[in-house]
Amino acid sequence: MATTSPVPDDTSIAERSTADLLVLVSAMPPEQFARVLTNLEAVFDPENMIVATPNEPTGKFSNLRTISTQHSSSTWALTPADFINAAQYAREHEARAILLLGPGAESLNPLALRGLADAVFKASIDLAIPHYSLPPHVGLINSAILYPLTRAVFASRARFPFAIDLGLSPRMADQLAIVAQSISSANQSDALLWPVNEAVAASFTMDEIDVGSREMPQPSDLDINSILALITGSLFGDIESKAALWQRPRRPSPVRRMTNEVAASDGTGDVARMVAAFQLAYANLHEIWSLVLPPNSLLLLKRCSVLDSASFRMPDNLWARIIYDFLVAYRLRTINRGHLLGALIPLYLAWVAGHINVTSSGIPAERHIEAVAAAFEADKPYLVARWRWPDRFTS
Amino acid sequence: MLSMIDNAIQQADMNTPAAPVSYDNASIWQHMSAALHQSLDRVLTQLIAVLPGLLAFVVALAIFSLAGMLISWLMRQLLGWVKFDSRVTHSIKSDWAPSSSPSELIARAMFWGCVLLGLIIGVSAFDTSYATGAALPISLLPYLTHAVGAALLLIAGILIARFLARSVLISAINAQIQYARILSLGVKWLVLVLTAAMVLDHLQVGGNVVELAFGILFGGIVLTLALAVGLGSRDLVSRSLESRVEHVGERTNIPDDASTASRTIRHF
Numbered sequence: 001m002a003t004t005s006p007v008p009d010d011t012s013i014a015e016r017s018t019a020d021l022l023v024l025v026s027a028m029p030p031e032q033f034a035r036v037l038t039n040l041e042a043v044f045d046p047e048n049m050i051v052a053t054p055n056e057p058t059g060k061f062s063n064l065r066t067i068s069t070q071h072s073s074s075t076w077a078l079t080p081a082d083f084i085n086a087a088q089y090a091r092e093h094e095a096r097a098i099l100l101l102g103p104g105a106e107s108l109n110p111l112a113l114r115g116l117a118d119a120v121f122k123a124s125i126d127l128a129i130p131h132y133s134l135p136p137h138v139g140l141i142n143s144a145i146l147y148p149l150t151r152a153v154f155a156s157r158a159r160f161p162f163a164i165d166l167g168l169s170p171r172m173a174d175q176l177a178i179v180a181q182s183i184s185s186a187n188q189s190d191a192l193l194w195p196v197n198e199a200v201a202a203s204f205t206m207d208e209i210d211v212g213s214r215e216m217p218q219p220s221d222l223d224i225n226s227i228l229a230l231i232t233g234s235l236f237g238d239i240e241s242k243a244a245l246w247q248r249p250r251r252p253s254p255v256r257r258m259t260n261e262v263a264a265s266d267g268t269g270d271v272a273r274m275v276a277a278f279q280l281a282y283a284n285l286h287e288i289w290s291l292v293l294p295p296n297s298l299l300l301l302k303r304c305s306v307l308d309s310a311s312f313r314m315p316d317n318l319w320a321r322i323i324y325d326f327l328v329a330y331r332l333r334t335i336n337r338g339h340l341l342g343a344l345i346p347l348y349l350a351w352v353a354g355h356i357n358v359t360s361s362g363i364p365a366e367r368h369i370e371a372v373a374a375a376f377e378a379d380k381p382y383l384v385a386r387w388r389w390p391d392r393f394t395s
Numbered sequence: 396m397l398s399m400i401d402n403a404i405q406q407a408d409m410n411t412p413a414a415p416v417s418y419d420n421a422s423i424w425q426h427m428s429a430a431l432h433q434s435l436d437r438v439l440t441q442l443i444a445v446l447p448g449l450l451a452f453v454v455a456l457a458i459f460s461l462a463g464m465l466i467s468w469l470m471r472q473l474l475g476w477v478k479f480d481s482r483v484t485h486s487i488k489s490d491w492a493p494s495s496s497p498s499e500l501i502a503r504a505m506f507w508g509c510v511l512l513g514l515i516i517g518v519s520a521f522d523t524s525y526a527t528g529a530a531l532p533i534s535l536l537p538y539l540t541h542a543v544g545a546a547l548l549l550i551a552g553i554l555i556a557r558f559l560a561r562s563v564l565i566s567a568i569n570a571q572i573q574y575a576r577i578l579s580l581g582v583k584w585l586v587l588v589l590t591a592a593m594v595l596d597h598l599q600v601g602g603n604v605v606e607l608a609f610g611i612l613f614g615g616i617v618l619t620l621a622l623a624v625g626l627g628s629r630d631l632v633s634r635s636l637e638s639r640v641e642h643v644g645e646r647t648n649i650p651d652d653a654s655t656a657s658r659t660i661r662h663f
Contacts, residue, residue, distance in 0.1 A: 076663070138661040216663065224662050225569050231663070270660070281568045284576050288561065336558065342565035352660065 017050070017065065021117055022095035024086045025053040026078070026103045026164075027071050035106035037061045043114040052089050073190055076217040078102055078164055080180035083193060087177030090170050097121050098173045102164025103217040112211030116167035119207050126204035127195055128167030129158045130211040136365050137356065139216060143369045144351050145232055149323060152376035153239055153383070154200040155250040158208055161196040162231065164217070167209070168195075175202050192234040201245050228348060229341040236330040243331075247384050272309040274353040279305050281346030288343050292329040297321050304350065314354035316375035322347055323376070324383040332390055445521075452517035459513025467506040474498035538598075545594045552590025556583045574623060581620040588612050 021044060025036055033055040040049065041061065052067040067089060072079050078100060090098050097120035099113065112130065119128035132139075142160060150161040168176070172195075179198055183191045199206045219227055239246065282305040290298060300318045307313070326344050330337060359365045474480070475498060483497045560583035567575030592609035595601050601608075 139663060140660065141662050216661070218661070218663060225566075227663055277569075277571050280571060280573065280575075284564060284568050288565070336561070339561050339565055342569060345569050352662075356660075 018094045019050040019065070020048040020096045020121070021050070021099060022086065022090050022093055022097070023049060023051045023099040023101065024069070024082060024089070025051060025055065025101045025105065026082065027054045027075070028103055028106070030056065030058065032104070032106040034058055034060065036101060037064060039106070039108065039110040039113055040064070042110045044117070050089070050093050050095070052085060075103055076164075076219045077162075077192060078166075080183045080191060080193060083173070083176040083180040084184065086168065087170075087173040090168075090173050095170065098166075098168040098170070100166040100168065104215045105165055107213065107215035108165065109212045112209070115209045115211065116165065119209055120167045120169050123207065124169075124205065125167070125207045126169040126172040127199040127206040129160065129196060129206065129208050130163050130165050130214075131159050131208045132163075132214045132216075133210075133212050134214070134216065136359065140352050140355070141228060141231055141348070143365075144319070144348060144355070144372070145323060146235060147369065148320070148373040148376035149235065149239070149327075150194075150196055151373045152320075152380045153246045154197055154242075156196050156200055156206065158196045158206070161194065162192070162235075163195075165211070165214075166195055169204075172199065172202075172204055175199075175204070192231065194235065194238045197238050197242060200250075201242055224349075225342065225345060228345055229338065232344065233330075233337065233341050236327055239327060240331050243387065247387065271312065271353045271356050274349040275307075275309040275312045278346045278350035278353070281343075285343055285346065288335065288339065291334055292340065292343070293322065293325050297325065301347075309353065310357070312350070312353050312357055314351045316372045317379060319351050319372060320375045320379045321382065324379065324386065327383065328386045328390055331387070448521040448523065451520035455517035455520060456510070456513040459509045459516070463506040463509025463513075466509060467502040470505050471498060471502045474501060541598055545597045548594050548597060549590060552586060552593070556586035556590065559583065559586055577623055578620070581616060581623075585613065585616050588616065 023040060023044075025033065028036070033053070037051070037058075037060075040051065041064065046063045046065070050065045050067060052069050054069050054071040057064075057066045057068075069085050070081065072082060082100060086098050086100055089095070097117050099117055101108070101113075108130075116128045116130060119125040139160075142162060146161050147159055150156055150158065176193060176195060176198055180193060183193070196206065219230075282301060286298070289301070293301070297318060300315065304312070304314060304318075322344075326340060329335065329340055334340070335343075355365070355368060358368045479498045479501075480496045560579045563582045564575055564579035567578050572578065588609065592605055592613075595605045
């Protein structure tokens with residue numbers, strides 16, 4: 001059995017050996033890394049597992065085989081380098097399954113890790129996506145844009161398409177590595193990858209695994225302006241590059257009810273502040289929005305702008321159309337893309353305010369998010385039509 | 396006797412004052428006429444010297460434009476025949492708008508390339524012809540070239556002004572600044588005033604007056620903006636400074652949910 005050691009000789013011994021499972025753990029503080037290793041040790045046989053990580057191995061886990069990788073540039077998401085490393089190490093060690101654990105993975109239940117790996121080992125799934133149980137009003141960009149848009153466009157029911165923990169089959173890892181390689185060669189080492197979209201594009205099997213709660217790592221820059229532009233812009237770009245794929249009719253994947261329900265909303269969000277931001281934007285950004293949105297949407301926004309914060313709601317179908325229109329404008333470069341995503345922020349805040357009001361009224365957050373996603377699905381023909389004939393809808 | 400009469404008449408003519416006046420009028424008209432004829436000759440000569448160049452310019456532009464249209468049409472047919480668009484779309488995995496498909500872009504590039512070539516050749520022919528008549532005072536052509544440069548400056552200035560105005564407006568709105576529109580308009584007019592001054596300077600119109608007026612106007616706008624922002628956000632600045640003093644080292648620049656809501660709302 002190989003020993004855990006930062007000494008290069010030991011590492012080379014580990015590199016020569018084979019293992020069924022390769023676990024790639026992102027950079028994290030030593031105590032968190034120790035907890036991840038404890039969890040891994042609890043559910044996997046150390047003989048059949050190799051851990052690749054940029055963290056310094058500790059002597060406590062000498063029975064685990066580790067490989068030292070380079071430090072990732074991101075502290076909150078998986079980077080293209082992570083996918084490239086995963087595929088490379090999986091090939092070298094002939095791994096049958098790869099587990100990618102993002103920053104903050106110590107908060108994951110050991111059984112969740114087992115579930116992700118088993119989906120690949122036993123169910124022959126190519127991509128195992130975790131389904132997190134997050135507190136209310138956490139991961140709102142995902143709930144408002146990423147999940148509904150991915151579900152409608154790629155017919156995928158993955159609730160967290162931008163998951164930071166993944167279970168991969170070797171061929172899925174290879175596929176993601178190819179995409180990551182092309183991104184890296186274009187000097188976009190910090191670009192985001194969309195594994196769900198890639199799995200759909202490659203017609204690989206995919207399943208969602210209930211993993212319970214998890215502490216979501218936050219980007220270093222907490223400013224909503226930069227987060228929304230980065231994540232949404234990346235998804236819009238990916239959708240643009242796969243236009244030929246998603247315009248074909250696809251059968252949506254079957255609905256799978258997860259057992260873990262999030263707690264009821266506490267309704268403490270700063271709704272008044274977000275509604276005020278939207279109203280200020282309506283008074284000043286109308287000219288820019290009119291370049292992107294059709295008159296119908298502008299009229300509905302006008303109606304929203306006169307609502308007070310307590311009764312504020314963003315209709316689901318209006319929100320779906322707004323995102324679709326912004327997606328089309330992103331593709332057509334109607335205005336500068338930075339400006340476009342900046343102009344989306346007040347609308348997103350309006351959706352968040354409406355969502356908090358809805359959940360405060362007693363409707364579970366998940367039910368509202370599902371309703372939004374259903375509205376996106378129902379309006380997909382609008383997106384396809386606008387994508388193909390953009391000028392037809394401007395008047 | 397007759398000779399005496401002739402002498403008497405000649406002396407009488409020499410003493411008569413009216414005769415030289417009628418002689419001078421005729422001379423001026425002759426001189427004016429001669430001057431006009433010479434001027435007309437000069438202008439016609441000059442025009443004749445420039446005309447072939449002008450004609451060459453027009454002919455070169457027309458021929459190359461027609462050639463460009465033909466080449467562009469041929470290129471469209473050829474690229475359509477080899478299914479160039481679908482091959483490119485497949486290879487780089489990107490969707491193209493129908494109005495800007497790869498073959499359309501190539502065809503347009505060919506057309507405008509030909510037009511540009513025609514322009515260069517035409518201008519070159521015109522330049523040669525102009526050089527031969529350069530001794531004659533044609534001041535319009537250099538001014539026209541300045542005007543083209545000024546027009547380009549103006550277009551660039553307007554584009555930059557619009558871009559910056561939008562950037563400022565969106566950033567200010569997202570920072571929930573109430574006077575975002577004023578700020579945006581201020582930036583827009585600053586750039587436009589700067590552009591106008593540069594254009595007039597390029598056209599050599601106004602001289603020092605433009606520089607002086609620009610300085611006054613630019614300074615005025617900056618002062619107005621400073622006063623508007625300073626007076627409008629006095630409370631905001633003082634609150635921000637107090638907050639900084641009280642919470643040194645804490646993050647204070649989260650614009651959307653910096654209050655208690657940030658503890659319950661997390662966008663990612």
